[in-house]
Amino acid sequence: AEDNGSSGMRAMSPPLVLPLLLLLCTCGAAAEDNRRQPRLALRSKKDAELTRLRSGSTVPSTTLTAARLGAAQTAPVVQQESSRAGVLGLLGGVMIHLACGSMYTWGNLLSYMPPHLKYWSGDASGKGLPDAQLVLPFILVSQMTGMPLGPMLEKFMGPRLTALLGALMMGCGVTLAASAKTLKHFVLLWSVMFGLGVGIAYQQPFITGARWFPKKKGMVTGAIISGLGVSAFLFNILSTKLINPKNLEAVNDAFPPEIYASWPSLLRTLGLIYGTLAVVGALLQSNPNSHDAKYPLLDYFSRSRAPHTSAARGTSPSTPKASVTSAAQPSVTSLVFSRQFAIYWLMILNSAVSGLNIIGSYKTFGAKQPHLNSDAFLSLVGSLASILGNAAGRFAWGAFADIFGFKTPFMILTVIQAVTMMFFKQLAATRATFTMATVVMLFCMGGNFAMFPAQAMRVYGASGASVYSFLFTAFGAASLLGPRLATVLLKRGGFELVFRSLGALSFVSLVLAATCM
Numbered sequence: 001a002e003d004n005g006s007s008g009m010r011a012m013s014p015p016l017v018l019p020l021l022l023l024l025c026t027c028g029a030a031a032e033d034n035r036r037q038p039r040l041a042l043r044s045k046k047d048a049e050l051t052r053l054r055s056g057s058t059v060p061s062t063t064l065t066a067a068r069l070g071a072a073q074t075a076p077v078v079q080q081e082s083s084r085a086g087v088l089g090l091l092g093g094v095m096i097h098l099a100c101g102s103m104y105t106w107g108n109l110l111s112y113m114p115p116h117l118k119y120w121s122g123d124a125s126g127k128g129l130p131d132a133q134l135v136l137p138f139i140l141v142s143q144m145t146g147m148p149l150g151p152m153l154e155k156f157m158g159p160r161l162t163a164l165l166g167a168l169m170m171g172c173g174v175t176l177a178a179s180a181k182t183l184k185h186f187v188l189l190w191s192v193m194f195g196l197g198v199g200i201a202y203q204q205p206f207i208t209g210a211r212w213f214p215k216k217k218g219m220v221t222g223a224i225i226s227g228l229g230v231s232a233f234l235f236n237i238l239s240t241k242l243i244n245p246k247n248l249e250a251v252n253d254a255f256p257p258e259i260y261a262s263w264p265s266l267l268r269t270l271g272l273i274y275g276t277l278a279v280v281g282a283l284l285q286s287n288p289n290s291h292d293a294k295y296p297l298l299d300y301f302s303r304s305r306a307p308h309t310s311a312a313r314g315t316s317p318s319t320p321k322a323s324v325t326s327a328a329q330p331s332v333t334s335l336v337f338s339r340q341f342a343i344y345w346l347m348i349l350n351s352a353v354s355g356l357n358i359i360g361s362y363k364t365f366g367a368k369q370p371h372l373n374s375d376a377f378l379s380l381v382g383s384l385a386s387i388l389g390n391a392a393g394r395f396a397w398g399a400f401a402d403i404f405g406f407k408t409p410f411m412i413l414t415v416i417q418a419v420t421m422m423f424f425k426q427l428a429a430t431r432a433t434f435t436m437a438t439v440v441m442l443f444c445m446g447g448n449f450a451m452f453p454a455q456a457m458r459v460y461g462a463s464g465a466s467v468y469s470f471l472f473t474a475f476g477a478a479s480l481l482g483p484r485l486a487t488v489l490l491k492r493g494g495f496e497l498v499f500r501s502l503g504a505l506s507f508v509s510l511v512l513a514a515t516c517m
Contacts, residue, residue: 085286086212092284093205093224096163099170099278100198101228102270103143104390105235106136107363108382111250111375112243114260117183129364129487132183136360137479138191139198144476146199147469151207154465157297159204163282166201170194171275178267201278203453203465204285210457210464211291218454222398225450229391229442232359233383235270240379242266247376253367332466340459341471343516348452348474349481351414351509354421354502355445356475357482359390362438365428365495372434381435389439393446398454406455407517409447414510417444421503425496449475 110132116122118130146166153162173194180186209220243266248256287293335341363382366372400409420427420440427437456471457464482502489498 086209086288088284089205089208089212089286090220090224092281093209094227094230095277095281095284096167096201096205097224097227097281098231098234099167099274099281100202101231101390102174102235102274103136103139103194103198104228104232104359104386105239105382106139107360108236108379109239110135111253111363111367112239112255112259112263112266114263115254117180117186120183122182129483129490132186133360133364133483135187135191136356137476137483138187139195140356140479141476142192142195143199143202144473146196147202147472148466149196150200150203151465151469153200154204154207155293156295158293158295159208159285159287160282161297163201163204163285164279166197166199166204167275167278167282169197169200170278171197171271173197173271174274175268175271178264178271197278201282203468204282206453206457207465208285208287212288216402217457218398218402218451219395221454221457222395222450225398225453226391226394226446228449229386229389229394229446232386232390236379236383236386239266239270240375242269244375249375250367250373329461329463332463332470335460335463335467336470341467343512344452344455344471345474347410347509347512348448348471349478350505350512351410351417352445352448352475352478353482353485353505354417355441355448356479357486357498357502358421358424358438358441359385359445360479360483361486366434369428372428372431377431381438384435385438385442389442390446393443394450396443397447398450401451401454406451406458407513410451411510411513413444413447413451414506414513416440418503418506418510420444421506422500424499424503 110118110130113130113132118132120131150162150166153165173189173192176193177186177189180189205224206221209224210217213220243262244255244259248259362385363378366378366381372378397409397413417440420437424437424441428434452471453464453468456468460467485501486498489501
């Protein structure tokens with residue numbers, strides 16, 4: 001059995017190359033774009049000076065020499081520092097989202113949860129779908145609640161400290177959940193505390209990334225957010241190896257007692273890992289030197305020190321900041337109550353519900369199918385769907401939107417998603433097609449999460465992060481709508497009715513995109 005497990009790990013190791021390639025491509029493209037402008041500017045200055053000399057203009061030689069030396073020596077150094085800091089910020093963003101994305105391992109973790117924690121009543125012999133399937137929706141609702149706080153806190157204390165606060169909440173929430181004795185206690189710690197931390201930290205890498213690389217919002221956002229998909233891939237494997245190293249099978253949806261006894265130690269280990277990743281990623285967040293911002297909390301603690309700069313800001317005291325002037329912006333309230341916002345919100349609600357339902361229930365559904373009921377196989381499906389679906393989809397759809405715009409890629413996404421979801425029951429007839437369908441569904445789900453934040457940054461400009469905080473409530477609503485609809489429809493027509501109904505909702509988003517944009 002150990003030989004089989006190790007060979008399985010070797011077989012799964014190649015997909016780990018994918019997220020690294022995606023991140024390297026994004027960082028390389030962003031850094032090259034960032035280096036190109038200073039070189040062009042330096043070249044144009046030299047050409048202008050040469051033209052003036054040829055035309056007979058007189059420039060003091062000492063001044064010209066000093067200007068040339070200063071431009072040749074200072075500009076590349078400053079730009080090299082900025083590119084390096086921007087790329088480190090992207091890497092830190094991936095680390096933060098690795099911790100945030102651990103929420104999507106819940107479909108796998110739910111099967112190992114002690115029976116008395118699965119139901120509100122605490123009845124270990126409960127029947128029907130477990131109440132604990134609501135843990136993921138509650139995380140998303142908590143994230144939805146915390147997301148408006150992120151941009152607000154960022155304006156008060158900067159992106160680094162804001163991300164750090166969220167990181168600490170994530171790590172503490174999971175670690176403390178190990179001591180939960182009831183599902184209510186567990187939800188308050190894992191779902192609420194962890195979810196609020198996710199919401200606070202979630203957008204900080206987007207905010208700093210858009211400031212460093214303003215022309216590549218979709219690609220940068222897709223690369224950062226792909227960490228969520230990679231997270232589920234990595235932590236599905238790790239969680240299964242930690243709690244079920246012998247690959248014991250569930251009998252009548254129940255594992256042997258030794259599995260449940262390892263539940264608290266598993267959560268403590270995961271909490272430490274999540275917290276460490278998020279804290280290190282938060283410390284790497286910084287603003288470019290050209291971003292002139294004042295943070296009241298940092299100003300308060302730095303009054304006794306002069307000059308006022310920046311380890312917390314991530315700026316250099318010796319580099320002059322470009323003055324920033326901004327045109328009058330509509331209020332966030334007016335944008336949130338606009339027709340355009342309502343259309344985007346409904347598009348997310350109807351499009352996201354399918355993928356969120358699959359990611360939370362694929363293992364429960366698979367365990368009820370005799371030919372799919374294998375803990376090792378279903379964990380492998382979850383891992384492959386996480387990296388080849390969720391992670392790759394976030395990067396791919398974000399890049400597509402940068403090239404082709406938002407509307408066309410989104411319409412293609414909804415069609416693929418609708419057809420796959422409506423025939424998911426039939427596609428589950430074999431292990432190969434079940435795996436393919438799950439990967440496709442998470443590929444489309446990742447696209448929803450990648451395309452809308454980048455679109456908000458494009459459409460709403462400086463208010464994009466704040467507007468998206470409220471737009472994200474549609475994802476929370478979709479996460480709650482899916483399980484409620486599934487419970488009702490399952491009693492009336494089984495899984496096939498569930499999949500057909502949720503898949504049909506994607507066509508609503510298709511119609512909205514085609515007619516209202």
